[in-house]
Amino acid sequence: GKIVLNLPGFCAKELADLATAMILGLIRNTAYYDREIRKGKWPKCQYLLPGDVRQMTLGLYGFGAAGRYLHDIFHGGFGTKVIACDPYVTEDVKRRYPDVEFVEFN
Numbered sequence: 001g002k003i004v005l006n007l008p009g010f011c012a013k014e015l016a017d018l019a020t021a022m023i024l025g026l027i028r029n030t031a032y033y034d035r036e037i038r039k040g041k042w043p044k045c046q047y048l049l050p051g052d053v054r055q056m057t058l059g060l061y062g063f064g065a066a067g068r069y070l071h072d073i074f075h076g077g078f079g080t081k082v083i084a085c086d087p088y089v090t091e092d093v094k095r096r097y098p099d100v101e102f103v104e105f106n
Contacts, residue, residue, distance in 0.1 A: 009065045016069030027053055053078050060084040063093065063100070075099060 025031060027050050036043045058074045060067045063086040074080040083101045094102055 012065035013069055015066040016073060019066070019070055020073050023058075024053070027051070027056075053080055057081040057083060060086075061105075062086050063089045063097075063102075068097070071097065071100060 029050065033043065053074070058070065058080050060070060060082065061084075063071075063084040067084060067086070071082045071084075075082050081101075082099065083103050085103050085105050089102065094100075
């Protein structure tokens with residue numbers, strides 16, 4: 001009694017936007033600082049200082065529409081190196097993204 005649809009590309013930009021927000025939140029630990037500041041505390045970094053996203057490598061498992069948008073955001077916006085594992089990506093797509101290093105899962 002359930003309808004299941006395959007809608008390639010549906011909400012791909014929105015997915016990439018949300019993934020970007022979550023990735024940047026993890027890098028900068030924004031949820032922790034938000035919680036602590038709301039408690040009236042002003043915490044200093046007690047752990048490893050976060051790296052510069054411009055010097056990181058973003059690894060994507062799958063290079064469909066959302067993965068390509070993530071590439072555009074991180075590589076185009078920050079200059080982040082992007083690697084991707086997708087056994088189904090076509091040679092045409094690989095040619096259109098020469099700055100992506102396509103790797104095996106292992």
